[in-house]
Amino acid sequence: MADKQDTNATKHQEPLFVDDDRYEIFDDDQLSLKAGLLGLVAALFGGAASALAAWFVLHRLSLPAFGGSQLTRAVATAAIVIILVATTVLLYFFATKGADNRPRWLTWLTYLVSYLSPAALVIAAVGIPLGSTKLWLDGLSVDQEFRTEYLTRMTAEFGLHDMSYIDVASYYPAGWFFLGGRLANLLGIDGWEVFQPWSLMTLAAAGCILVPVWQRLGGSLPVATGIALVTTAVALATVADEPYAAAVAMGLPAMSVMAWRGLGGAWSAMIGVIVFLGISATFYTLHTGVGALIVIVLALVAWASARSWMPVLRLAVMGVGSMVIAATVWGPYVWAVLSGKPRSGATATHYLPADGAQLYLPMFAASVIGVVCFVGVIWLLVRATEPDARAMGLATLVLYGWTVASMIATLVGQTLLGFRLAAPITFMLLTAGVFALADARLNGVERYWPQAASPRVARKVTSVMAALLLLAGIGYAQSIPNKIHGAIDLAHTDTDGNGERADRFAPNSGTWYAEVDRTLRDAGLVPSETVVLSDEKNFQALYPWYSFQALTSHYANPLGEFDRRNEALEAWSKIKDPDQLIAAMDAAPWRGPDAIVLRGEAKPVGGKDAGPLTLDIADDIYPNNPNVIFRNLSFARSVFDKHWNLKQVGPFVVAIRQ
Known part of the structure; x- marks a missing residue:
């Protein structure tokens, strides 16, 4: 796998990407900038709309409570199998036939299924198990109390109001909750009730967006779909209770790659980083701070290697641009602070669970995800000189550095909430793992067994890998409802805003x-x-x-x-x-x-x-x-x-x- 230099700009006629290094193996399905933007918009609205439509349908059925019957599990598993099989089969024929031999209907159908497959997985793995309750994961317990309170506030009043205190500028990022409130107004439902459909739409849209983004960055629809599906699956199994944070974490690997390209002069990549960090700042502070630190570290490396101040200048442009977007939500609070309003008593960083006292190492987990992460670590080390691998590798080091710094911060009575970076670390290594598998398939046989590298052998290798990856994916995806069984149960046992429990037992x-x-x-x-x-x-x-x-x-x-x-x-x-x-x-x-x-x-x-x-x-x-x-x-x-x-x-x- 070799880097393409300035010839890429000529080949694709995209002067904004004169520095846009790409891997040769992933250039077959490369999207133009215009096609990438159209695909992103289509994935965003298509994923959200399909999730909302599925929510409407599911809540007009009479599914039994998840904890009291195996019927819902069976339906969820069947849906997962159908989604993954259909996606894998279409992508297999899409990849093996080649661009010149594919019928137009196959191309369009593969794009449609691939772009919407993450949304379908969200509905199958989480939407169906929650189809018999109006609450989201964890019901109204623990942290979902304040999140529901915020949604209720934003639904009841237009503007950036604090969730609890009257006449106080909003502090917790209001972007996701403000948009959720508008959805509730549109649907004519209460704030607590919109939590579920809005969460499904958020996770579905975030997963679907990854497909065109990674296809643009990596040049391969099958690889992009693989990254999107595996990222979505792990997000559902680990951080779906906090959908706005999950959406930001899912995008950090792509942001790291865009940041490196943007620091090298790719203006469209710079705009992508500005939009991502700006919007993420209105959604979730921690992941935005970590993302900004990743960009800063990449800029320092680019400055040191290029011996030029241009990366620093581009860093400043990305920083200012993202802060302008962030100000749409943070402006009132920052102004209140600058005006000298008294502050005290908030303890957001005072939390140290067991996960925050040890380093998170997903590559050693005895699971399919552990294997993919382990392969990803190897790929990041082997391909460290490749621009995109270097960017993801440095980003991973930043995430681990933040985690260690969080542990040290406990000595001064604070933490940096390092335990919440487990998901971004996993997503970064999973993305690298998917690239590693694609690298092994497309380069391994030709390089290490050239005498057998015929089209027939290549198809067999592809068939075997596709079958193994499909089985592994089904095995993990069908376990998602079991992994979040407790959160699903709370959604059925907590008393909702109608004074009812979804499991039909007596309310509290x-x-x-x-x-x-x-x-x-x-x-x-x-x-x-x-x-x-x-x-x-x-x-x-x-x-x-x-x-x-x-x-x-x-x-x-x-x-x-x-x-x-x-x-x-x-x-x-x-x-x-x-x-x-x-x-x-x-x-x-x-x-x-x-x-x-x-x-x-x-x-x-x-x-x-x-x-x-x-x-x-x-x-x-x-x-x-x-x-x-x-x-x-x-x-x-x-x-x-x-x-x-x-x-x-x-x-x-x-x-x-x-």
Whole structure:
């Protein structure tokens, strides 16, 4: 495999790519820049539209709950087999017949199936198992509480509003949630309910986009489809619960290759990096930061090897361009910080699970993915002098460097959340592994067994590799629902926004949330103008009332001053006089609660004292794992004798300020 030099620009008549090094073996299906852009747009909208259409169909069927029946598993497995077999067979004939011998219908059908195969895999492996519930993976548990809360906020109000605090500039990147809110408005559904279709569309579109992108970069439709499918499969099995982060991670290998080409002068590649980093900054901060660091390291290497300042200048152009896009979401928060707004209490980096205390080495896993990653490592080392392999190799080193730096950062009371880079590392090595397999097939026989390198032998080798890869792919893909079985179960056992459980068992206290919401509205309160104090995390996630306090400090907006609000709540819980409580709330530097949702009894029951009304608050206890502890605050019943109207709603007492 040799590098092509400036002759590529002449051959393809693309002056913007005068430096665009490509591998000879992958030039057969090379897309022009125009065709690549058209393919990207088609893949984006085709993948998203097909996922949305499938979601509509699946939720009009009567599939049994995934955990209680093997029927859903069987349907999912059958769909996976059909998708992978059809894609592999079409690509086999597409590749072996050659461009001059392929009928037009085969070419068009292969493109259609290849470009949409990642979306079909998303629907088969995750969409079908979730077809009997309205919730996404993990239901409303753990981190999905705050993500659902953010979607609910963005659905209820147009603009960049904080998920919890009123009149505070948004902190957590709002791009994905803002677009999801618009989809909910278009479909006429609530924010919590749009989580599932929007996640399916996101993962499907991200996987489909990889096909034209890698076909443009690598020059081969079969190789591009292989990268897209294996990346999508691993994303579904590992990080699908956080779809916006998964989408960014899936694109990091391609961004690394584009960055290297862009630093060499390929302006279309520079634009690709600008758009990727800009959009990713509106989706997920960590992966954007790592991606930016990759580009910086590549620029330093290019500067040192070329002995020219041009790579640094191009780095500046990419940095400024991406920041302009990022400012569409980050602008209000940055302005608030520059304006001197007080900040405290946020602890986003205070999390160190077991995965964050060791180096992630997927190449040694006893699985098909481990084998592909291992082959990818070998390929990166052997092909280290090739431009694209060099870019991915350096990017992989940056990812590992960030992971090690995260471990060291624990000494100063922080982390860099290095455990979340397991997926990008895997995607980088998997991409290299797919290239390695293609390299071995297309160069190995000719180079090491030239006397047998006839078309007939080449077809046999291709047939054997295709069959083995197909079986390996089916084996891994059909296991995806089992790998995320716990997350699927939570989607069926958590009580949704309709007060129901998808498995038809009795719901929890969430069945009363609708009545709590109705009580607040009947009192004349409006969600977009009202602050509610409550420790009912799922109520905050399902209904768009602003919160006096965020769920935990780890996803709280720094401008909200989580720690100081906790101190205020502790002080308020010790007050016994109604007038003093109102005075303390009014004296706080933040908008006080217009209503409070507590646990307890509004009135004595059976002649007994009603007892205190209780509320939980969360404390950060990093470096412990779990890193959050909840403790109980008790409010004297008498403190609500004045200034508040109390109403009993199931196990809750709703106190509405007069």
